[in-house]
Amino acid sequence: MKDWNMPEIVIGSRPIGPEHPPLVIPEIGINHEGSLDKAIQMVDAVVEAGGEVVKFQCHITEEEMVPTDMTPGEISTEKLWDIIKRCELTNDEERDVQAYCAEKGVMYLSTPFSRAAADRLNDMDVPGFKIGSGECNNIPLLEHIARFQKPMILSTGMNDLASIRRSVAAIQKHGTPLALMHCTSMYPTPYEKVRLGAVTQLHQEFPYLPIGLSDHSMNIWTCLGAVALGGSLVEKHFTISRGWPGPDTEISIEPHELKDLIDGSYAIWQARGGSKTILEEEQPVIDFAYATVVTIKSIKVGEAFTLKNTWVKRPGTGPIHAARLDDVLGKTAQQDISADVHITPGDIRDFE
Numbered sequence: 001m002k003d004w005n006m007p008e009i010v011i012g013s014r015p016i017g018p019e020h021p022p023l024v025i026p027e028i029g030i031n032h033e034g035s036l037d038k039a040i041q042m043v044d045a046v047v048e049a050g051g052e053v054v055k056f057q058c059h060i061t062e063e064e065m066v067p068t069d070m071t072p073g074e075i076s077t078e079k080l081w082d083i084i085k086r087c088e089l090t091n092d093e094e095r096d097v098q099a100y101c102a103e104k105g106v107m108y109l110s111t112p113f114s115r116a117a118a119d120r121l122n123d124m125d126v127p128g129f130k131i132g133s134g135e136c137n138n139i140p141l142l143e144h145i146a147r148f149q150k151p152m153i154l155s156t157g158m159n160d161l162a163s164i165r166r167s168v169a170a171i172q173k174h175g176t177p178l179a180l181m182h183c184t185s186m187y188p189t190p191y192e193k194v195r196l197g198a199v200t201q202l203h204q205e206f207p208y209l210p211i212g213l214s215d216h217s218m219n220i221w222t223c224l225g226a227v228a229l230g231g232s233l234v235e236k237h238f239t240i241s242r243g244w245p246g247p248d249t250e251i252s253i254e255p256h257e258l259k260d261l262i263d264g265s266y267a268i269w270q271a272r273g274g275s276k277t278i279l280e281e282e283q284p285v286i287d288f289a290y291a292t293v294v295t296i297k298s299i300k301v302g303e304a305f306t307l308k309n310t311w312v313k314r315p316g317t318g319p320i321h322a323a324r325l326d327d328v329l330g331k332t333a334q335q336d337i338s339a340d341v342h343i344t345p346g347d348i349r350d351f352e
Helices: 036-048 080-086 091-104 115-123 139-146 161-172 197-205 221-228 255-271 280-289 322-328
Strands: 009-011 014-016 023-029 053-058 107-112 129-131 152-155 178-183 211-215 233-237 292-295 310-313
Touching (some): 023 036, 023 211, 023 255, 036 053, 036 091, 036 255, 053 091, 091 107, 107 115, 107 129, 129 139, 139 152, 139 161, 152 161, 161 178, 161 197, 197 211, 221 233, 233 255, 292 322, 310 322
Parallel strands (some): 023 053, 023 233, 129 152, 211 233
Antiparallel strands (some): 009 014, 292 310
């Protein structure tokens, strides 16, 4: 994987970068609807699917917004304040989930939406912070979190390169490890709006950072595409069933899809990179699949090689490859040659 040589970050004991399998982040978020029992069930489902990390959202409603009647656009007709308030987990509940994750051997991550939420997570000694797109240009909050000196994963939806540059600079001036994720903040995101080209663009703009995709399109296809483009981490909303109620369940993947995403990402990571050379392991196929120059009729000494008595056939074990047929035609036989045998340089007068 050396040809994808870019720096890495480490969250907990998990290195993230092009030389390591992509980190697949199931975003449980607030799909638990404020139920600790559902949150625990979702952790179990991630573990069963082979996940190595789960991500939640840390909401302290009064700390992250002023009272409002606003609704979250097409996502729901319910008031945003009511959704967030209903889906909060208490400090104790979040610690219970974190402890359960540790028991199950998966990393607990969470996204803070306020300074108080960031402080809570830091007090919980989380190994890193995932920052949502809505906070990508929230420089005061980014700097507050960066001062904890823990790795940060920054989603970049709703922000252009100029805005992202400012955010990266604000974080990195504190020496905080950072990864970036391309994102389109549409729920769901139509495929033509995903813009996987932005993954490549972020690689070019920030070659010293691991790059990934936080995706809101349906299914797992675009995440697999991001991995093929060198993505080091991918994120998808997750639920046990899209039939469950929840703010993001409609765009979430289910356990079987999470397993496919984990397995597929690893397979594509193994397959990417390399160059167009002939592998030593291809030789057995070369031996039967290549064509070499053969006689198709018996040829007498002194007789010319023509298309009537000479052609190319498999297996490719003869000494003169098919590409050199023109070098043989027109020359004469140095000895009698039977039909259907490989022609050797010694059979041909003045063959070089």
